[in-house]
Amino acid sequence: MLDPMLPEIFQITRVVKETYDTFTLEMRPSAQRHTFPFEAGQFNMLYVYGVGEIPISISGDPGHTERLTHTTRTVGTVTKAMQALRAGDTLGVRGPFGTAWPVDTARTHDVVLVAGGIGLAPLRPALYQILNRRDEYGKIVLLYGTRSPEDILFRKELEQWRARFDLEIHVTVDYAGDVWHGNVGVVTRLIPKAPFDPAHTVAMICGPEVMMRFAAAELLKRGLSADCIYVSMERNMKCAVGFCGHCQFGPVFVCRDGPVFPFARVQPWINRWEI
Amino acid sequence: MDEHAFVLERQHFRHLLAALQERGYQTIGPTVREGAIVYDVIESDTDLPVGWGDIQDEGSYQLMQRAEAALFGYTLSPQSWKRFLHPPDVRLWQAHRTDGTFSITPAADEIPRCAFIGVRACELHAIAILDRVFLDGAFVDPIYQRRRAHTFIVAVNCGQASGTCFCASMQTGPAVDSGFDLALTEVIDAERHYFVVNVGTEGGAEVLNALPHREASAEEIAAAAQIVAATAEQMGRSLETANLKATLYNRSEDPLWDEVAERCLTCGNCTLVCPTCFCTTVTDVTDLSGAVAERRRQWDSCFTMEFSYIHGGSVRYTPKARYRQWMTHKLASWIDQFGVSGCVGCGRCITWCPVGIDITDMARRLQTADQPLGEAR
Structure with missing residues (x-):
C-alpha cells in the first residue's frame, strides 16, 4: 500500500438484505489488484462517495479472494447511505487492517x-x-x-x-x-x-x-x-493505521494492535470505567 | 557542548537567514504578533522578537521588554513547530464523480521547504517523538514524511527557563543535543553580542561556510555552556518520572480525577499547544454540484465528546475520563506505544490552560496517593 490513506474503488456485485436492519455487500476488488487476500477478523475502511468512511469487519470467506464481503447494520449516516447502494455502484475501500482470529493456533483444539x-x-x-x-x-x-x-x-x-x-x-x-x-x-x-x-x-x-x-x-x-x-474490540476510528489516535484503549491502538486481542491483553482495562 | 564550535557575530545573523533563503528555504521563526511570540514566516532579523522576553505561569502568559536586545530572549511560543510538519488542516485527496462511479486523486499540494529558526531542545525532542509516530511504525504518513524531509533546523539553546518549564525533569533540555542542522547559543556580555554555533549535519556545515564565521575560543565555548547550565537551574516546574507510568495505571480510578474534572473545561487548549499531541479527525465534504468530493484531515482533541463516539454514544462521556485519557496517554501509555514519554516538559499545557491545571501538580498528587500505606500521604 503506497498511501494508506488513499481508498481504492471497488464495485458492488451483490446486495443481500439479511434482516430488517442488516445487509451484506459483495464487491469485486479494484482493477489494480483483482484479488483481495485477508485474514479472518481483519477489517476495512469503507467510503461512501461524499458521505464518509467507517471501519467494518470483513464477513466473507478468506478462501475466496476474488470477492470482498461485508455485513453491517444500519446505524449511522454512512451505513444508511450504504444501504441504498445497489449492484454496479462503487465504494472506496482501504485495507485490510488489523489482527486476525487465531484460526491456525486453534488447530487440534x-x-x-x-x-x-x-x-x-x-x-x-x-x-x-x-x-x-x-x-x-x-x-x-x-x-x-x-x-x-x-x-x-x-x-x-x-x-x-x-x-x-x-x-x-x-x-x-x-x-x-x-x-x-x-x-x-x-x-x-x-x-x-x-x-x-x-x-x-x-x-x-x-x-x-x-x-x-x-x-x-x-x-x-x-x-x-x-x-x-x-x-x-471496537472503538472510534478515522485512519486505521495508528495516526488519528481515536481508537486507543489503554496502551493499545485497536486498529493497529487489534481489533482481535488475546483477552489477557485487554483484561486489565476492560473493567475500568470509560477507557 | 561540542568542543569544536564556531562564532557568528550578531551583525552577521541576517546572513544566516539570507543563506537559507538563497537555498530555497522558507525561513520560519519567532516574531511578535498579537501580544505573543509566534512562529511564522520571517524575512529578516528585524522580524525576530528583538529585546522581547516572556513570563509564563499556570494559565498566564505575558510579553516583557528585556534589558538587552537578545534575538532569542523569550522561552517558548504558544504554538509549536507541529503545525508546519503535521498541519492543522490538510487535504488528503479529492474524488471526482463520473458515470455513476468515482475516481480518487491524491492531494498534490506543493510542500514548501522550511527552515525552522529558533527550535528549542524540548521542541527537537517533540519532533523526534512525532517522527516515531508518523515514520517509524508499520505505516508511514506521507504528508509528515514529505514535510519533515524538507526541513532545515536551526536550534537555539535556551538562555532562560520559564515558570512552566520542566525539560530538565524530562531529560529533553535545556541543552540541545541532537536533531539539528545548526545549533546556536546566544551570548550577550558587556561588550559583545554573538552566537556560538555547533554543526549537526553536513547541510548545516555547508550553510555555515557561506557565512562570515570563525572558530570559537575556549572562553566563548565556556560562556555558552555556562548560559545553558544556568538555565537548567531555573526550571519553574519539575516532574518525577520514576514509576510514573505505573502510578497512572494504578490510580486510574483515583478520586483525584473527580477533583481535576471539576476545574477542567474540556476546551482542548492543552492538546492544541502540545508539541506532540498528534490526534486528528477527517471531514468528508462535497461541492454544491456533488461532482467533486474531498477528504480533509484536521487536528482533533481527546477532550471532545465526538472523539470517542461509537454507535450508541461516547465511550468517554465524562470530563474526568477525558482528562485522564489525555494525561495517561501523555505520560504512561505513550511509553507502551512508542517507547518514549509523550511529554517533553515544555510546559505549554500549564501556561495555556485557561483554569491553570498543572500536569506536574496532578502527577505529584497521584504519586503521593500511590505511596504504599505507612508512607507520607
Whole structure:
C-alpha cells in the first residue's frame, strides 16, 4: 500500500438484505489488484462517495479472494447511505487492517465462538476457515445471542451448519415473541453447558463490549486461560493505521494492535470505567 | 557542548537567514504578533522578537521588554513547530464523480521547504517523538514524511527557563543535543553580542561556510555552556518520572480525577499547544454540484465528546475520563506505544490552560496517593 490513506474503488456485485436492519455487500476488488487476500477478523475502511468512511469487519470467506464481503447494520449516516447502494455502484475501500482470529493456533483444539448480534459477521470468516479444514480441529461450538428471532443473521447458513453433525450451534434471543421455541436470555448463559474441553479450547468472542466481558468471565470460570480467549474490540476510528489516535484503549491502538486481542491483553482495562 | 564550535557575530545573523533563503528555504521563526511570540514566516532579523522576553505561569502568559536586545530572549511560543510538519488542516485527496462511479486523486499540494529558526531542545525532542509516530511504525504518513524531509533546523539553546518549564525533569533540555542542522547559543556580555554555533549535519556545515564565521575560543565555548547550565537551574516546574507510568495505571480510578474534572473545561487548549499531541479527525465534504468530493484531515482533541463516539454514544462521556485519557496517554501509555514519554516538559499545557491545571501538580498528587500505606500521604 503506497498511501494508506488513499481508498481504492471497488464495485458492488451483490446486495443481500439479511434482516430488517442488516445487509451484506459483495464487491469485486479494484482493477489494480483483482484479488483481495485477508485474514479472518481483519477489517476495512469503507467510503461512501461524499458521505464518509467507517471501519467494518470483513464477513466473507478468506478462501475466496476474488470477492470482498461485508455485513453491517444500519446505524449511522454512512451505513444508511450504504444501504441504498445497489449492484454496479462503487465504494472506496482501504485495507485490510488489523489482527486476525487465531484460526491456525486453534488447530487440534476445541473451538468456541461466542457471537452477540452483528458480532456474528466478523466471526464468520473464522468459521469458514475452520470448516474448510474441519478434521484439524476438535469440537466446534457456536453460541449466538441476538435481540429477537427476526434479528437472526445468516439464517439459512445457520440452518445448513446446524444440519452438520460436526458442529454444535446454540442460538438464544432476548425477546422471544410467539413463535420462538429456542433459548431465551443472554448468550453468556449458554457457556456453562457448552460441550468443550476447557483445557484444550480456544474461544473467540465478538459482540458488544459488555457481552464480551461477561462471556470472557464465564469462560474463565469454566477454566479457560485468558490467553486462550480472544475478543474483537471496537472503538472510534478515522485512519486505521495508528495516526488519528481515536481508537486507543489503554496502551493499545485497536486498529493497529487489534481489533482481535488475546483477552489477557485487554483484561486489565476492560473493567475500568470509560477507557 | 561540542568542543569544536564556531562564532557568528550578531551583525552577521541576517546572513544566516539570507543563506537559507538563497537555498530555497522558507525561513520560519519567532516574531511578535498579537501580544505573543509566534512562529511564522520571517524575512529578516528585524522580524525576530528583538529585546522581547516572556513570563509564563499556570494559565498566564505575558510579553516583557528585556534589558538587552537578545534575538532569542523569550522561552517558548504558544504554538509549536507541529503545525508546519503535521498541519492543522490538510487535504488528503479529492474524488471526482463520473458515470455513476468515482475516481480518487491524491492531494498534490506543493510542500514548501522550511527552515525552522529558533527550535528549542524540548521542541527537537517533540519532533523526534512525532517522527516515531508518523515514520517509524508499520505505516508511514506521507504528508509528515514529505514535510519533515524538507526541513532545515536551526536550534537555539535556551538562555532562560520559564515558570512552566520542566525539560530538565524530562531529560529533553535545556541543552540541545541532537536533531539539528545548526545549533546556536546566544551570548550577550558587556561588550559583545554573538552566537556560538555547533554543526549537526553536513547541510548545516555547508550553510555555515557561506557565512562570515570563525572558530570559537575556549572562553566563548565556556560562556555558552555556562548560559545553558544556568538555565537548567531555573526550571519553574519539575516532574518525577520514576514509576510514573505505573502510578497512572494504578490510580486510574483515583478520586483525584473527580477533583481535576471539576476545574477542567474540556476546551482542548492543552492538546492544541502540545508539541506532540498528534490526534486528528477527517471531514468528508462535497461541492454544491456533488461532482467533486474531498477528504480533509484536521487536528482533533481527546477532550471532545465526538472523539470517542461509537454507535450508541461516547465511550468517554465524562470530563474526568477525558482528562485522564489525555494525561495517561501523555505520560504512561505513550511509553507502551512508542517507547518514549509523550511529554517533553515544555510546559505549554500549564501556561495555556485557561483554569491553570498543572500536569506536574496532578502527577505529584497521584504519586503521593500511590505511596504504599505507612508512607507520607
